[in-house]
Structure formats: C-alpha cells, structure tokens
Amino acid sequence: MDKQIITAAIISALEAKLSIALAATQRAIDAATDEETVPEHKYDTLALEASYLAHGQAMRVQECEQELNVFRNLKVRSFEEQAIAVGAYVELEDEQEVLKRFFISPCAGGLEVSYQNHPVYLLTTLSPLGKVLKGKLEGDEVLLSIADKSMTYQVVTVR
Structure with missing residues (x-):
C-alpha cells in the first residue's frame, strides 16, 4: 500500500x-x-x-x-500494529460484508479520492465514525450509533 x-x-x-x-x-x-x-x-x-x-x-x-x-506538509507514516490516528489508511467491513476505505485526515472530511480503482473517503477524528475509530487496532470491532440507528464495523486494515 x-x-x-x-x-x-x-x-x-x-x-x-x-x-x-x-x-x-x-x-x-x-x-x-x-x-x-x-x-x-x-x-x-x-x-x-x-x-x-x-x-x-x-x-x-x-x-x-x-x-x-x-x-x-503531512508526514506520511505506517500504522501497522498501531492505533488508528490521523494519517492512517483504514479498511472497514460493515454488517453486510461491504468493504469501505478511509483515510484518517486532519481536515477536508467527506472528500472522496480514488486509490486502485476504489473510493477512499477522507474522515476526520471529529466526525462520528472518526471518533469511534480513533485508537482502535486492526481486528477491533466498532459500533457507530447515530440517532436511533446503529452500525457495526470490523477494522480489517490499518496502514
């Protein structure tokens, strides 16, 4: 990657x-x-x-x-075996086994770019999903609750 x-x-x-x-x-x-x-x-x-x-x-x-x-000016570094933080590339799998790709960003949340013909979404740690992902490791499961709706994600990749 x-x-x-x-x-x-x-x-x-x-x-x-x-x-x-x-x-x-x-x-x-x-x-x-x-x-x-x-x-x-x-x-x-x-x-x-x-x-x-x-x-x-x-x-x-x-x-x-x-x-x-x-x-x-962003310094790119590897996050293998490290907790999710700004600069990490994260792949999540939802309950329907759909893989979603994110770049944990210091700003510009919601922006979409393409990497290897797949969409990668910029996600800040201030967003609801960014807040629950911060500090998680590869293999962790996270629960995102917004209003009365909850989604469970499996952290598949952290790089």
Missing part, C-alpha cells in the same frame, strides 16, 4: 476544489461590482447580497488553501 499515491490524489482533489472556489469568488466579486447591481432604491439589496456572497466565497478560498497546505 502506497499512501504517497493517496496523498497525491488528495492534493490533486484539493487543488481542483481550490480552483473552483477561486472561479466562484471571482464571479461573485464581478457580480458585486457590476453596474447592474447599483441599488435603484433603498430596498434594492442585490449589491449587498452579492458582496456577502463574495465575502463567503473568499472565506471558502482561504479554507481550501489551508487544507491544501496541511496536506502538502
């Missing part, structure tokens, strides 16, 4: 996310400063709304840049 390939895929996905955020920010700025958005009366809030959108998009760009910076 080569986690360098996974982190490279994550960096690529984060770069694409940043590119989209930058384009959206520019469109929002253009809309906020367009002559068409100049208020015609005191109840015309189009320009104000466009400026709020531009500000929100700029904050999104900052978040994307921070996530990208975190992954560019």
